Amino acid sequence: MFEALKSQVEKILSQEENVDTRLQLVCDLLREGVNYYDWVGFxxxxxxxxxxxxxxxxxxxxxxxxxxxxxxxxxQVAVSNENFVVPDVAAQDNYIACSITVKSEIVIPLLKNGENIGQIDIDSNTPDPFSEEDERFLEFVNEKVAQIL
Incomplete structure (x- = not known):
């Protein structure tokens, strides 16, 4: 699944559209392409x-x-510059609830020239769905996004 999405991400980001349009298309692709990505944002x-x-x-x-x-x-990721995978948001003290349906979250920092300029944030209504494969895939997405910023 992630291999197929990688080529689609690269295709979207190589288009001539403005940056926000391309980022929106990536968010839409990930939300539609991964059944447990219920909210995807930068x-x-x-x-x-x-x-x-x-x-x-x-x-x-x-x-x-x-x-x-x-x-x-x-x-927290803006400060730590490290991936943060939350299998159960209810178990986190420093959690901002976006929706009562969200059960888990993954946040990957977006680095450009070694500086944290943002992040990709994914909420899931599924408990503990994120694996190391998700982390590697989202790191790939952020590396590609950093190239157009």
Whole structure:
């Protein structure tokens, strides 16, 4: 599944559309292509502020358009620069609930020239669906995205 999606991601990102359009198409592809990716979105550092701002996403609308560094899973990844896989969001103290249906989350930092400029965030309504394969795939997506930013 992920191998087929990789070539589709590369194809989308190589198009001439503007960056936000391409990122939206990637979000749509991942949400449709992986049955347990229920919400897929990009957050980016908001200028010089110590916060993340929501970029293109696919899924239910969210109130969390700005996330301070250190707050929630996304905010923690903005500080740690490390992948964060949450098999059960209910077991996390520092979790910002987007929806009562979300059971698990994976956040992968988006690095450009070694600097954390954002992240891809995926919520799942399935408990503990994410594997190392998801991590490697999403790292690949972020590497490709970084090339167009």
């Amino acid at each position: 957050y980016f550092r908001n200028g010089d502020k110590e916060e993340l701002k929501l970029g293109p996403y696919a899924g239910e609308p969210t109130d969390h358009t700005i996330i301070p560094f250190g707050k929630g899973i996304c905010g």
